[in-house]
Amino acid sequence: MDLDLSGEHASLRQTVRAYMAAEVAPVVDAHERERRFPVEIVRRIGEMGWLGIPIAERWGGAGMDTLAYAVAIEEIARVWGSLALIVAAHTSLACGGLVLGGTDEQRDAFLTPMASGQVIGGYGLTEPGAGSDASGTRTTARSDGDGWVIDGAKRFITNAGQAGTYVVAARTGTSTDGRAQVGAFVVPADTPGFSVGRLEEKLGLHASATGELHFDGVRVPEGNVLGDPAGGFxxxxxxxxxxxxxxxxxxxxxxxxxxxxxxxxxxxxxxxxxxxxxxxxxxxxxxxxxxxxxxxxxxxxxxxxxxxxxxxxxxxxxxxxxxxxxxxxxxxxxxxxxxxxxxxxxxxxxxxxxxxxxxxxxxxxxxxxxxxxxxxxxxxxxxx
Ligand SMILES: Cc1cc2nc3c(=O)[nH]c(=O)nc-3n(C[C@H](O)[C@H](O)[C@H](O)COP(=O)(O)OP(=O)(O)OC[C@H]3O[C@@H](n4cnc5c(N)ncnc54)[C@H](O)[C@@H]3O)c2cc1C
Incomplete structure (x- = not known):
């Protein structure tokens, strides 16, 4: 491992550093003060490929590695923590769910728009009663034959209200030894029954959005389940x-x-x-x-x-x-x-x-x- 980065890592560091200093640093204070999500900057960095750095080019990403992604997040955070969190939750959690658990069809449908910067992603695991112990998930998903109906709520979700696609955990059953069985579901933000609740007033990271997600009879097709609906945990x-x-x-x-x-x-x-x-x-x-x-x-x-x-x-x-x-x-x-x-x-x-x-x-x-x-x-x- 080379700590003195060379080649594409060094060049990416320079690119991100220069852009953050010239284009982003001047607007940080105003966004933080007004607790304003940086819509324009996120759109712009999406166009530059920063919303899919470690995702394969086949799925709309930049095709770089995890080290490159870590270097980019480091350089973004050096100027603006909120923007780094927006990118990290989108890339590692929402895109990451599709990379790790999606089929090629699911990646085509959901990952490509996210990795290419057209759609922001969110990831919903945490609930009011399920934080450190994510197995306490109370949001449920029940099969209705050719799809799933999700009911419940999530809390503290980064990119809430800004994301177009959410990857969420919902309880699908209970195993014979009493453990929760959890599935991973892709929920487009425009699905009927889905809504975004309260946005949090936070200690910091003021320009990032953190909020509640509500699921009231949200129906998604079978094709929106990532992997085994009982093995999502x-x-x-x-x-x-x-x-x-x-x-x-x-x-x-x-x-x-x-x-x-x-x-x-x-x-x-x-x-x-x-x-x-x-x-x-x-x-x-x-x-x-x-x-x-x-x-x-x-x-x-x-x-x-x-x-x-x-x-x-x-x-x-x-x-x-x-x-x-x-x-x-x-x-x-x-x-x-x-x-x-x-x-x-x-x-x-x-x-x-x-x-x-x-x-x-x-x-x-x-x-x-x-x-x-x-x-x-x-x-x-x-x-x-
Ligand atoms: C700004 C922000 C953004 C977030 N973004 C997301 C997101 O995008 N998606 C998402 O799903 N979640 C998100 N979260 C939620 C975050 O992951 C949880 O807040 C975190 O996992 C802790 O859960 P909790 O808040 O319920 O705290 P709790 O689990 O209630 O923990 C409270 C305290 O108890 C301690 N504790 C609990 N269990 C144990 C144990 N077994 N042993 C020792 N100590 C223990 C904890 O360490 C902590 O000190 C976000 C949170 C914030 C604040």
Missing amino acids: RLFLRILDGGRISIGALALGLAQAALDAAIPYVRERKQFGRPIGSFEAVAFRIADMATEIEAARALVYRAAWLRDQGRDFGLAAAQAKLFASEVASRATNAALLSHGGYGYVDDYPVGRFLRDAKLTEIGEGTSDIQRLVIARQVLDLRVS
Whole structure:
């Protein structure tokens, strides 16, 4: 694995970095302040192929690998966490569901429009009573012969109200040992009975949409079921394995943004007649940030690389997500403290970085759940 990226990875990094700096950075503050979803920018990056980076060209994507995708998410998050989350949920979760669980016909119908940037995707697993324990899914899907009727609700869904296609989990039955059987269903947003409920007011990531999905007798044809209607739970876990690489990359980008902001600030800001960066307490904070960020980057890229090699990457993805998200929290906090009172007001972006970073410790499995996943594998415990 090459940490000093070369070839197409380096070139993609440069392209994303340049576009984010020139076209996106100037509009971030206004969107965040007004809690406005960046419709135009999402449309534009879709046209540039950024909504299908790791998806095969056959399905409308850019045909690049997971490492390229991680690098792109990192660079987007370095400028705008909200946009990175929009892209990550769309790509890893919604497109990921079709890549992992779809037939060629389903990919033609649903993945190609998403990967080519014409349709935004959303992924609905979480419910009011089913968060860390996704097996608590209460939304149901019952077969009516040649289709399925879905009833229930989802909560905290990224891209709610903006997505044209949702991949959702619904309970299809109960196994003989009492476990929930869950299926994965593709639900186009214009299906009768489907609606978007309340959009959340959040701590951060203000320009991303997070909301409720309601299913009131939503009927989808048999062709909208991904794989075995009783075996979707395993599919959702596999989707989340991939998603964790992108949340790790998002965390990495936020941490890097915090360091990028802190370095010039502590070099220029003077107190007691000296730049504050010359005080050991401040300098060591920067040293810790720089070191931890490199370690997080190595873990995120390694997880992506393992996936690209076709090797097991679930453990590596959980470790990368756990570590990078906690580094993001520490680094953004350290950057804010290094700005003193200026870190607490909106003139500087470090407060936004800290607010956005907290989500990376929660979404796609909290840090506690990552530790659970890691411990089970390291200790070789049977997953119950
Ligand atoms: C901005 C945002 C975007 C999101 N986007 C999506 C999306 O697109 N799609 C989607 O499906 N979901 C999404 N989510 C939901 C997210 O994945 C869940 O919030 C997360 O999995 C935690 O579930 P919960 O909120 O119900 O918390 P809970 O599961 O109730 O957890 C509360 C606390 O209990 C701890 N805990 C729970 N169980 C255990 C255990 N067994 N061992 C140790 N500790 C435990 C947790 O770590 C946490 O600290 C999003 C959430 C947010 C905030």
